[in-house]
Amino acid sequence: MSALIELDGITKILKGQQEPRTILSGVDLQVHEGHSMAIVGRSGSGKSTLLSILGLFDRPDEGRYLLAGQDITRLPERKAAKLRSSHFGFVFQRFFLLKHLTAAQNVSMALVNGQGWLPRRDRRARVLEALDRVGIAHLAKNRPARMSGGEQQRVAIARALVRNPRILLADEPTGALDTETGTAVIEALLGATTRGCALVLVTHDRDHAARMDRTLDLVDGVLTARVPS
Amino acid sequence: MRRFSGRFRSALIIGVQGIRARKLRTLLSMVSLFLGVLAVVVVQTGASVAQRALLSDIELTSGIDGTAVLDFNSTPESAAVVLDTLKKRPQATGTVALSAIIGEPGVQAINPGGSPFDQNWGPTQVCTPDGTCTVSNEPPGQAIELQLTALTSDVRQFRPFRPQSGNWLDFSTVPALAPRLVLNREAAKGFTEHRVPAEMRLRGATTNMTPQLIGVVDDGDSAPHAYVRMDELAAWLPPAGLADPAVGGYVQILMPANDPVQQVLVSKLQAINASPMITTINSKKDQESQLKMLRLIFLAMAGLVLLIGVAGILNVGLATVGERVEEFALRRAVGTPRALLAGIVLAETLLTGLLTAAAAIGVSALGLKAASMLLGSQTPFLQNVQFPWDAGVAGIIAGLAAGVLGGFIPALRAAGIPIATVMRA
Numbered sequence: 085m086s087a088l089i090e091l092d093g094i095t096k097i098l099k100g101q102q103e104p105r106t107i108l109s110g111v112d113l114q115v116h117e118g119h120s121m122a123i124v125g126r127s128g129s130g131k132s133t134l135l136s137i138l139g140l141f142d143r144p145d146e147g148r149y150l151l152a153g154q155d156i157t158r159l160p161e162r163k164a165a166k167l168r169s170s171h172f173g174f175v176f177q178r179f180f181l182l183k184h185l186t187a188a189q190n191v192s193m194a195l196v197n198g199q200g201w202l203p204r205r206d207r208r209a210r211v212l213e214a215l216d217r218v219g220i221a222h223l224a225k226n227r228p229a230r231m232s233g234g235e236q237q238r239v240a241i242a243r244a245l246v247r248n249p250r251i252l253l254a255d256e257p258t259g260a261l262d263t264e265t266g267t268a269v270i271e272a273l274l275g276a277t278t279r280g281c282a283l284v285l286v287t288h289d290r291d292h293a294a295r296m297d298r299t300l301d302l303v304d305g306v307l308t309a310r311v312p313s
Numbered sequence: 314m315r316r317f318s319g320r321f322r323s324a325l326i327i328g329v330q331g332i333r334a335r336k337l338r339t340l341l342s343m344v345s346l347f348l349g350v351l352a353v354v355v356v357q358t359g360a361s362v363a364q365r366a367l368l369s370d371i372e373l374t375s376g377i378d379g380t381a382v383l384d385f386n387s388t389p390e391s392a393a394v395v396l397d398t399l400k401k402r403p404q405a406t407g408t409v410a411l412s413a414i415i416g417e418p419g420v421q422a423i424n425p426g427g428s429p430f431d432q433n434w435g436p437t438q439v440c441t442p443d444g445t446c447t448v449s450n451e452p453p454g455q456a457i458e459l460q461l462t463a464l465t466s467d468v469r470q471f472r473p474f475r476p477q478s479g480n481w482l483d484f485s486t487v488p489a490l491a492p493r494l495v496l497n498r499e500a501a502k503g504f505t506e507h508r509v510p511a512e513m514r515l516r517g518a519t520t521n522m523t524p525q526l527i528g529v530v531d532d533g534d535s536a537p538h539a540y541v542r543m544d545e546l547a548a549w550l551p552p553a554g555l556a557d558p559a560v561g562g563y564v565q566i567l568m569p570a571n572d573p574v575q576q577v578l579v580s581k582l583q584a585i586n587a588s589p590m591i592t593t594i595n596s597k598k599d600q601e602s603q604l605k606m607l608r609l610i611f612l613a614m615a616g617l618v619l620l621i622g623v624a625g626i627l628n629v630g631l632a633t634v635g636e637r638v639e640e641f642a643l644r645r646a647v648g649t650p651r652a653l654l655a656g657i658v659l660a661e662t663l664l665t666g667l668l669t670a671a672a673a674i675g676v677s678a679l680g681l682k683a684a685s686m687l688l689g690s691q692t693p694f695l696q697n698v699q700f701p702w703d704a705g706v707a708g709i710i711a712g713l714a715a716g717v718l719g720g721f722i723p724a725l726r727a728a729g730i731p732i733a734t735v736m737r738a
């Protein structure tokens with residue numbers, strides 16, 4: 085089976101005021117449709133940096149990035165924005181809901197992004213479906229201030245899922261939640277993989293990592309497969 | 314096209330959401346901009362209204378644009394030539410201005426010198442041709458002094474007097490024996506306020522005459538003035554005698570520019586060495602160049618006030634973008650193009666500018682209407698005055714320009730926010 089995403093020797097070097105520092109060095113990675121993967125590692129090991137390259141927020145300094153067989157390593161920003169909209173869904177540690185909008189409007193934000201246009205009726209149907217998938221359709225009209233952390237994170241997941249992405253990237257999505265709520269969030273994320281969506285989860289939680297199809301360890305910018313214990 | 318409309322609608326939705334989420338802030342931006350836009354609108358309105366008022370006054374007192382005015386060295390001989398030439402050419406109007414007194418004989422007029430009734434120009438001086446003048450020592454009485462202009466044809470083709478009441482002179486009928494007079498508003502005021510006998514004396518006329526007052530017009534003159542048909546006056550005063558220095562008549566001919574009658578008159582007058590001089594009225598252009606400088610100075614001041622408003626919008630806009638860093642990073646993460654983000658910020662300030670312009674235009678239009686209703690009766694140029702459309706356009710342009718100036722830098726900032734912000738927050 086050919087991989088949805090293939091990273092080949094990805095290297096990211098940080099050039100600041102100090103001397104250049106290698107954050108990722110020669111990362112090889114394959115992401116398959118419908119599969120889930122956990123990336124673990126110490127704080128500062130480069131997990132978020134890797135995710136931002138995967139999600140086309142940032143470009144690598146060396147290496148090759150293939151998406152569905154196409155080389156997108158040096159994609160111009162305009163096309164990258166289009167791909168982020170059509171292929172990727174993002175969930176972060178903080179939920180980043182806009183507090184002046186309702187849950188439904190927050191989810192709808194991913195549809196009102198200048199990439200194509202859906203009539204209001206279609207938008208509403210898709211928003212409600214996405215909220216239903218994470219089990220909070222009844223909260224559609226609530227504003228974030230009146231929701232629990234777990235509910236807010238599920239709104240964020242619905243926002244990531246509403247365009248039916250092919251890859252879901254989650255950076256410590258349970259970091260701000262208690263164990264029980266965190267588990268529900270992981271369930272919601274895993275739910276997406278049953279529809280063929282790939283999931284890349286960055287986490288510090290071993291239990292959550294264990295629920296993924298495989299776990300990779302990032303140590304000082306070098307990615308190694310972890311043998312399931 | 315479809316892509317464009319999708320982006321446009323997205324920008325509109327996000328922009329309106331943004332404004333609704335920050336109503337107070339939008340209001341404050343509008344307040345900071347309001348005075349500047351209002352100043353621009355008021356200056357434009359004032360200039361337009363003033364120009365229109367001045368122009369219509371000039372049309373009344375000296376003539377509409379394109380009127381040729383012929384002046385010449387007035388002697389009994391040249392006056393006779395002119396009046397004879399004009400007899401069969403009503404497309405040109407010869408006018409002779411005389412001083413007349415209507416009322417009791419042998420008294421000093423209520424308004425010596427033909428002054429407006431609420432002004433006093435001092436007692437009349439009587440001058441003899443040799444240049445010695447003496448103050449008249451007649452006792453004051455019930456008489457009105459006014460300027461009487463005799464016309465060879467209808468002068469309204471050049472000076473569009475506004476009818477006030479009664480009729481205007483009819484040049485198509487047989488001349489009446491008793492001269493028919495049309496008064497201006499000031500003269501009419503004098504006749505209603507003072508009871509004077511209908512007996513008219515003209516210097517140089519052999520006998521007194523009894524005029525008929527047939528109508529009132531607004532001729533733009535603040536001093537009392539009356540108009541009469543030349544041929545009706547001629548029965549009492551020979552036209553050639555009007556130009557006699559002792560009588561003091563002042564002859565002038567109004568005609569359309571480039572009319573053949575001009576050539577005829579000029580050559581006839583040159584033949585008797587009367588040195589004719591022609592000027593063509595072009596008030597609009599003259600006046601525009603005069604008012605232009607003034608308007609520019611005021612607009613520059615208004616622009617300065619507007620600039621302060623722009624600084625206000627800019628300040629609020631930068632603060633808002635600073636607060637919305639995470640929102641913009643997130644929007645980029647979900648695929649919103651940078652250009653659209655910049656567009657949204659710009660759209661919000663443009664919308665603010667437009668709303669402000671609408672408010673300023675509304676306030677100006679209402680103010681003008683109020684001024685017209687309250688002061689219209691005393692100030693004729695404020696009567697039925699319409700809000701000038703160019704002031705509205707100027708307001709909208711000012712609002713949009715302020716929106717662009719105030720929104721440009723925040724828009725660039727918004728477009729430059731890195732997406733990774735959402736991962737490091």
Ligand SMILES: Nc1ncnc2c1ncn2[C@@H]1O[C@H](COP(=O)(O)OP(=O)(O)OP(=O)(O)O)[C@@H](O)[C@H]1O
Binds near residue numbers: 098100126129131134
């Ligand atoms: N914009 C930046 N400026 C300076 N340093 C940066 C920047 N981005 C990343 N780094 C550095 O790169 C390294 C990797 O950062 P990264 O955020 O990828 O780590 P992480 O594995 O996600 O850590 P954590 O588990 O704490 O989130 C860190 O040492 C960080 O200081």
Ligand SMILES: [Mg+2]
Binds near residue numbers: 131132133255736
């Ligand atoms: Mg991180």
